Amino acid sequence: MIKQIRLKDYILIDELTANFHEGLNIITGETGAGKSILINAIDLVFAPRVSKEVIKSGKEKAIIELVIENNKHDLSKFFEENGIDNFGSEIIISKEITPSAVRSRINGTLVSTDILKSLRALFVDIHSQHQTYAFMQPKYHISLLDSYGKASYGAKLDNYKSLFENYLSLQSQLEKAKNSADMTESQIDFLKFQINEIEALNIQSVTEDEEIAQELEVLENAEKLKELTGSSYWALNGDDCSILDGLNKIKQNISKAVSYDPKLADLENALIGASETLKELGSDLNSYSQNLDNDTERLNNLQERLYELDKLKRKYGGTLESVLKTYETLLNELSGIEFSTKNIEELEQKIAQLRRELQDCASEITDFRKDFAKVLSVQIQDMLEFLELPKTRFEIRVMPKELSQDGCDNVEFMISTNVSEDLKPLAKVASGGEISRVMLAIKTIFAENDNIDTVIFDEIDTGISGRASQSVADEIVALSKYHQIILITHQAIIASKSDKHFYVRKSQTDETKVEVYVLTGENKIKALAELAGGEINEQSIEFAKSLINLQ
Numbered sequence: 001m002i003k004q005i006r007l008k009d010y011i012l013i014d015e016l017t018a019n020f021h022e023g024l025n026i027i028t029g030e031t032g033a034g035k036s037i038l039i040n041a042i043d044l045v046f047a048p049r050v051s052k053e054v055i056k057s058g059k060e061k062a063i064i065e066l067v068i069e070n071n072k073h074d075l076s077k078f079f080e081e082n083g084i085d086n087f088g089s090e091i092i093i094s095k096e097i098t099p100s101a102v103r104s105r106i107n108g109t110l111v112s113t114d115i116l117k118s119l120r121a122l123f124v125d126i127h128s129q130h131q132t133y134a135f136m137q138p139k140y141h142i143s144l145l146d147s148y149g150k151a152s153y154g155a156k157l158d159n160y161k162s163l164f165e166n167y168l169s170l171q172s173q174l175e176k177a178k179n180s181a182d183m184t185e186s187q188i189d190f191l192k193f194q195i196n197e198i199e200a201l202n203i204q205s206v207t208e209d210e211e212i213a214q215e216l217e218v219l220e221n222a223e224k225l226k227e228l229t230g231s232s233y234w235a236l237n238g239d240d241c242s243i244l245d246g247l248n249k250i251k252q253n254i255s256k257a258v259s260y261d262p263k264l265a266d267l268e269n270a271l272i273g274a275s276e277t278l279k280e281l282g283s284d285l286n287s288y289s290q291n292l293d294n295d296t297e298r299l300n301n302l303q304e305r306l307y308e309l310d311k312l313k314r315k316y317g318g319t320l321e322s323v324l325k326t327y328e329t330l331l332n333e334l335s336g337i338e339f340s341t342k343n344i345e346e347l348e349q350k351i352a353q354l355r356r357e358l359q360d361c362a363s364e365i366t367d368f369r370k371d372f373a374k375v376l377s378v379q380i381q382d383m384l385e386f387l388e389l390p391k392t393r394f395e396i397r398v399m400p401k402e403l404s405q406d407g408c409d410n411v412e413f414m415i416s417t418n419v420s421e422d423l424k425p426l427a428k429v430a431s432g433g434e435i436s437r438v439m440l441a442i443k444t445i446f447a448e449n450d451n452i453d454t455v456i457f458d459e460i461d462t463g464i465s466g467r468a469s470q471s472v473a474d475e476i477v478a479l480s481k482y483h484q485i486i487l488i489t490h491q492a493i494i495a496s497k498s499d500k501h502f503y504v505r506k507s508q509t510d511e512t513k514v515e516v517y518v519l520t521g522e523n524k525i526k527a528l529a530e531l532a533g534g535e536i537n538e539q540s541i542e543f544a545k546s547l548i549n550l551q
Helices: 036-045 076-081 114-121 130-138 138-148 151-181 185-201 208-220 222-237 244-258 262-291 297-315 320-388 432-447 466-479 522-532 536-549
Strands: 003-010 013-019 024-029 062-071 090-097 101-108 125-129 393-404 407-416 454-458 484-488 500-510 514-518
Touching: 003 036, 013 185, 013 297, 013 514, 036 062, 036 090, 036 114, 036 125, 036 454, 036 484, 036 500, 090 114, 101 114, 125 432, 138 151, 138 320, 138 393, 138 407, 138 432, 151 320, 185 222, 185 297, 185 320, 208 222, 208 297, 222 244, 222 262, 244 262, 297 320, 320 432, 320 466, 407 432, 432 454, 432 466, 466 484, 500 522, 514 522
Parallel strands: 024 484, 024 500, 125 454, 454 484
Antiparallel strands: 003 013, 003 062, 062 090, 090 101, 393 407, 500 514
């Protein structure tokens, strides 16, 4: 369950710590006060994306920290595999939001959004207005039914989805094979021509053109290079006025000077070293100059080779690397064509066999869905009757369709809230108050069959009043015996059932602030009175007290 949430510099909150009860936690407050702020923060802790707008104006970052008490799930292996410290039953999830980054941590360790998603699935189920809209759409109904029956046919459905992915892959291969096999003879001939054209040049490496260009630069400037290196050699070692001759005279002078002052020995050694280095340099320059040939034949051959390589580069991508990649692609394409004509029949046989397996598997899943649809329909209808919709008929219809990712069924929730009306799609019939009770019925039934610790309702009481409010309140209390409930409400009857009552208040002085208080005793009675009557007076106070006394 959620034990605590701490917010710092989050939207309109400077700093806030809220400690939740294990049972029913109610959140109330004036319209526009920011009652959803705690629920939204819980949602954001697990969210893959967070807007930077949640950072309080003028602050550098926002921090959301959630403390979860885990008494149901063994997560030791999960923590070990993901390098997360194990704090026993307590799990601390935090999110730091800055203008440039969002960092999520579990027990102080940075984690990915996938890890957060897996934790959310274990601990928190948030029912928001957006989810109400989603529940009304038929495309979500099949996943709700499958979630209800996952213990019985979830593994079979997973196997079906795996088979279907393989089926789509084989169909894609077959389409490519047919497209390849349909190529004309002239297209195949052109493909072979391109392959032969590249093969004929026998490219040595992806840098062969650069190496040839460098050698050409030398050959084209051979005379100039010979002149420059030769004259440099003669300047070093060519006559009595050469650099080495002058250096030898300096060395002789310093050698004599050393006999007078031994401290000059280091200089003498340096001169000796310099002399040897210059001798080697002169030798290298002379060798280079003597061996430099004006090889016209080699020059012509390299120019022709570079010309041919440049032609290929212009046709096949601009570089030798792209030419070689294109060559591999062309080879694969030709190989695929030659293989395709042989492969089409084999692929068609595999696809036909796999389709039969899919149809058999989908048919079994359909039988499961129909059975569970009947059971779930009865449970929801009974729950709706308890929630003051006694004339309501509810039916989950399972109808055939073509094989798809989730089987061969369309699933849709049908409802009639009047005896004289036929069953119609949920999205087209139910009012706001009826939708709220349908959603509560579904959530209640699902919550009783799963291990979710915390169920959060954001204004589940929309559009209801009177006896319906009392029924909803009773059902929420019953649900809170098995799960921690956090709920925003506008109904005094529902709020009176709280184990812990949070009141959200927005104040505006020099700046706008949102503050959250825990209400007890007289303060709770006043809040209930205000919810019930719109204002606090003697009658509303008495009514609020009567609600408390009914507990």
